[in-house]
Amino acid sequence: MKKHRMTHIRQTITALALLLSAALCGCGSDKGVNGQVIVYNWGEYIDPETLRMFEEETGIEVIYDEFETNESMYPKVESGAVAYDIACPSDYMISRMIQNGMLSEINYDHIPNAKKNIGAQYYEQSRGFDPENKYAIPYCWGTVGILYNKTMVEEPITRWAQLWDEKYADNILMQDSVRDAFMVAEKLNGDSMNTLDTNELEAAKNLLIEQKPLVQAYVVDQVRDKMIGGEAAIGVIYSGEAIYTQKENPDLVYMIPEEGTNVWIDSWVILKNAPNKENAEKFIDFMCREDIALMNFEYITYSTPNVAARELIEDEDIKNSEIAFPDLSQYDNLETYVYLGEDGDYLYNELWKEVKAY
Amino acid sequence: MKTIAKRIYIALIILFLYAPIGILMVLSFNESKTRAKWGGFTFKWYIALFQNEEILRALFNTLLIAFTSSLIATVIGTVACIAMTGMKRRAKSILMGITNIPMLNADIVTGISLMLLYISLGIKFGMGTILLSHITFNIPYVILSVMPRMKQLNVSTYEAALDLGSSPLHAFFRVVFPDLLPGILSGFLMAFTMSLDDFIITHFTKGVGVDTLSTKIYTEIKKGIKPEMYALSSLIFVTVLTLLILINLSPADQKKSEA
Numbered sequence: 001m002k003k004h005r006m007t008h009i010r011q012t013i014t015a016l017a018l019l020l021s022a023a024l025c026g027c028g029s030d031k032g033v034n035g036q037v038i039v040y041n042w043g044e045y046i047d048p049e050t051l052r053m054f055e056e057e058t059g060i061e062v063i064y065d066e067f068e069t070n071e072s073m074y075p076k077v078e079s080g081a082v083a084y085d086i087a088c089p090s091d092y093m094i095s096r097m098i099q100n101g102m103l104s105e106i107n108y109d110h111i112p113n114a115k116k117n118i119g120a121q122y123y124e125q126s127r128g129f130d131p132e133n134k135y136a137i138p139y140c141w142g143t144v145g146i147l148y149n150k151t152m153v154e155e156p157i158t159r160w161a162q163l164w165d166e167k168y169a170d171n172i173l174m175q176d177s178v179r180d181a182f183m184v185a186e187k188l189n190g191d192s193m194n195t196l197d198t199n200e201l202e203a204a205k206n207l208l209i210e211q212k213p214l215v216q217a218y219v220v221d222q223v224r225d226k227m228i229g230g231e232a233a234i235g236v237i238y239s240g241e242a243i244y245t246q247k248e249n250p251d252l253v254y255m256i257p258e259e260g261t262n263v264w265i266d267s268w269v270i271l272k273n274a275p276n277k278e279n280a281e282k283f284i285d286f287m288c289r290e291d292i293a294l295m296n297f298e299y300i301t302y303s304t305p306n307v308a309a310r311e312l313i314e315d316e317d318i319k320n321s322e323i324a325f326p327d328l329s330q331y332d333n334l335e336t337y338v339y340l341g342e343d344g345d346y347l348y349n350e351l352w353k354e355v356k357a358y
Numbered sequence: 359m360k361t362i363a364k365r366i367y368i369a370l371i372i373l374f375l376y377a378p379i380g381i382l383m384v385l386s387f388n389e390s391k392t393r394a395k396w397g398g399f400t401f402k403w404y405i406a407l408f409q410n411e412e413i414l415r416a417l418f419n420t421l422l423i424a425f426t427s428s429l430i431a432t433v434i435g436t437v438a439c440i441a442m443t444g445m446k447r448r449a450k451s452i453l454m455g456i457t458n459i460p461m462l463n464a465d466i467v468t469g470i471s472l473m474l475l476y477i478s479l480g481i482k483f484g485m486g487t488i489l490l491s492h493i494t495f496n497i498p499y500v501i502l503s504v505m506p507r508m509k510q511l512n513v514s515t516y517e518a519a520l521d522l523g524s525s526p527l528h529a530f531f532r533v534v535f536p537d538l539l540p541g542i543l544s545g546f547l548m549a550f551t552m553s554l555d556d557f558i559i560t561h562f563t564k565g566v567g568v569d570t571l572s573t574k575i576y577t578e579i580k581k582g583i584k585p586e587m588y589a590l591s592s593l594i595f596v597t598v599l600t601l602l603i604l605i606n607l608s609p610a611d612q613k614k615s616e617a
Contacts (some may be wrong), residue, residue, distance in 0.1 A: 229394025
């Protein structure tokens with residue numbers, strides 16, 4: 001009996017091997033006629049069709065790699081295990097890379113679409129982390145705000161302070177990330193979200209500890225599903241998820257709190273030791289073209305800084321949506337995260353630990 | 359009363375083991391993209407899965423790496439076991455200790471050290487580095503499952519074969535190898551599943567644009583995992599289940615026909 005079982009396993013394995021070797025033959029790689037460009041971007045952060053179109057139009061092969069957080073991207077680029085040409089980090093990570101001399105200056109003459117199509121206000125906003133707009137070209141942006149279920153609250157939510165309302169005990173979802181959690185408390189106190197002042201930080205920490213009994217959960221991407229399912233009344237969320245969650249559950253409302261909030265910008269940067277700088281410029285230029293930016297906006301659904309692409313959106317509701325395209329000039333208390341240095345990071349992490357362990 | 363308690367206990371165990379997989383399979387037929395809402399029954403994620411080149415390529419990479427790395431590790435591991443039986447006691451236990459360390463070592467340490475090693479040797483990251491790393495961490499598992507069979511082996515049968523005029527190689531393949539086979543096969547399967555499962559080591563040693571299923575799923579965190587992945591996971595589960603049932607069923611059929 002044992003022997004039969006063995007022959008059986010053996011047959012199965014042989015079959016598997018044959019299958020694999022057959023599949024292997026059908027898979028060859030063809031190198032681009034005009035070289036390659038190596039891109040490091042967030043997962044699910046581009047319409048794959050646009051990559052194919054770029055390869056067809058330019059004959060440059062795109063080698064595409066994905067990361068999941070700014071923090072996991074940084075050491076991979078720094079270690080030099082792979083020489084990437086382009087990456088797409090967020091604001092504060094870009095300032096860290098600038099400080100450490102990892103980025104190469106952008107030559108706007110080679111990227112005409114970047115100046116032509118990207119709105120001036122987004123370059124203005126980028127100055128927070130890239131003071132002279134020398135390194136980063138905005139790709140996606142958004143705000144952090146409150147998503148609430150209008151059937152579960154008594155009055156409209158308009159301020160961060162309402163996250164401290166005991167009425168909503170056990171119905172509040174906070175972001176489980178240091179900067180986003182402290183940003184809420186700091187803005188509520190009227191302080192900067194990039195503060196390193198110990199008194200201000202202490203005040204923010206105490207505020208967060210005070211709020212803790214009211215919070216149902218500290219989560220990251222689960223805010224989306226929990227809010228759609230009506231498991232909580234109020235949640236802190238990124239604006240990019242708002243349109244999607246509203247489509248799934250029409251009772252949800254997204255708003256930017258009166259006290260101000262974080263504007264985040266993910267931007268294209270060219271790395272200092274990029275082996276294919278010219279192709280990298282062509283790639284970024286292509287991504288800034290209005291029709292391509294539109295395709296990506298429709299795929300990702302995060303706000304695009306590409307004004308020309310926004311003009312092409314056919315759905316009037318989305319084109320004029322306050323959520324996707326809030327008028328930044330309306331607010332005077334919006335900020336962008338800046339890299340705080342190693343000591344600053346350490347300080348924030350220590351305080352966050354105190355909050356979580358309280 | 360006692361039997362009822364027993365049944366409830368068993369039911370609970372099965373529930374905890376399989377409820378997550380059950381939920382995943384249900385969600386793979388959910389029309390709505392979110393887990394929070396049932397949007398109706400659909401096969402669209404299965405159709406989308408087979409049109410999604412990236413996922414299919416990741417699946418292919420995963421299987422290719424798992425199969426090749428476990429095959430090579432099995433050969434190396436088995437040869438190592440044979441060599442170890444000829445060693446003195448002291449040398450043998452030292453060698454066994456050395457092979458056991460990587461198994462107890464945290465994956466993240468193995469991953470980072472391999473990455474540093476490849477960088478310092480100037481090896482280009484890609485499919486090859488993943489394969490090398492997987493072979494490395496697979497070998498101990500093969501040795502661990504072949505070694506006990508080796509100890510049970512009766513040396514006299516091999517010597518008898520030699521006495522009867524067989525060449526050493528021939529004697530090995532006709533006498534020793536069949537006895538080792540169950541151990542070798544279970545070592546192979548163990549290495550295969552270990553390689554299939556691995557995320558951390560692959561994450562550190564993979565090159566640009568090369569993704570296995572585990573690293574692919576991880577990059578989807580920011581935007582939420584796509585339901586196509588649920589569909590794929592369900593298919594993998596069903597495939598493994600049918601394979602297991604087939605392997606377990608046929609000997610029983612054989613026995614029936616013999617009786």
